[in-house]
Amino acid sequence: MSQPSGRERILQVAERLVAERGPYGASAREVLRIAQQRNNSAITYHFGSWENLLFTIWDSHSSVVGKRRAEMLETLDPAASDGLQQLVRAYIHPFATEVGTGTPSYWARFNAQLLLSVQTDFQSASLWSQASTLGDDVQDPDEAAYRGTRSLQTVFDLMGAQLTHLEPEARIRRVAIAARFVTMNMAGWERDSESGHAPMLSDFEDELTELTVALLLAP
Numbered sequence: 479m480s481q482p483s484g485r486e487r488i489l490q491v492a493e494r495l496v497a498e499r500g501p502y503g504a505s506a507r508e509v510l511r512i513a514q515q516r517n518n519s520a521i522t523y524h525f526g527s528w529e530n531l532l533f534t535i536w537d538s539h540s541s542v543v544g545k546r547r548a549e550m551l552e553t554l555d556p557a558a559s560d561g562l563q564q565l566v567r568a569y570i571h572p573f574a575t576e577v578g579t580g581t582p583s584y585w586a587r588f589n590a591q592l593l594l595s596v597q598t599d600f601q602s603a604s605l606w607s608q609a610s611t612l613g614d615d616v617q618d619p620d621e622a623a624y625r626g627t628r629s630l631q632t633v634f635d636l637m638g639a640q641l642t643h644l645e646p647e648a649r650i651r652r653v654a655i656a657a658r659f660v661t662m663n664m665a666g667w668e669r670d671s672e673s674g675h676a677p678m679l680s681d682f683e684d685e686l687t688e689l690t691v692a693l694l695l696a697p
Contacts, residue, residue, distance in 0.1 A: 567687050
């Protein structure tokens with residue numbers, strides 16, 4: 479098996495440290511030391527900046543998740559009696575599938591840390607709605623708002639449309655609460671899986687789906 483390149487090692491280490499400590503609890507110097515990079519400018523060389531490194535990590539996963547979600551959206555029927563459940567599953571299943579590919583995975587915890595650190599616009603499904611929160615030099619921030627998140631925006635919009643028991647503004651807020659609920663609980667599963675105390679991912683995904691539907695339908 480080929481060894482990861484210096485760029486890949488930086489990505490791996492940065493994802494783990496940010497997942498554990500947040501984007502402000504991990505330093506570029508520590509990432510380079512653990513990734514065994516002697517060049518102190520390696521992050522600038524490969525990514526341009528710390529902010530672009532974080533975006534690269536996020537984009538590398540979200541683009542794969544977004545493709546899976548788009549495929550699921552093509553086959554579901556929001557008008558069906560279980561339309562909301564189908565939509566929630568289309569939101570959660572691709573996320574859980576990506577988490578399941580890691581050994582261990584840090585993707586859910588990385589997401590959770592960004593939710594706590596970066597202003598999130600759930601109306602545009604973008605963790606990067608205001609690049610200035612992390613810095614002014616995130617690559618193509620307008621593109622970043624959509625790359626890998628078009629299907630996420632669609633599923634959020636369709637979820638909101640199902641919540642006819644709520645006023646329009648409350649629907650946006652409820653979807654945002656549900657998204658945070660899912661992300662934080664996936665992060666908890668990811669952490670528990672490292673210690674060997676997590677349930678099977680498929681069982682957890684089913685339970686999380688049911689709970690999220692109930693959250694969305696609450697008065």
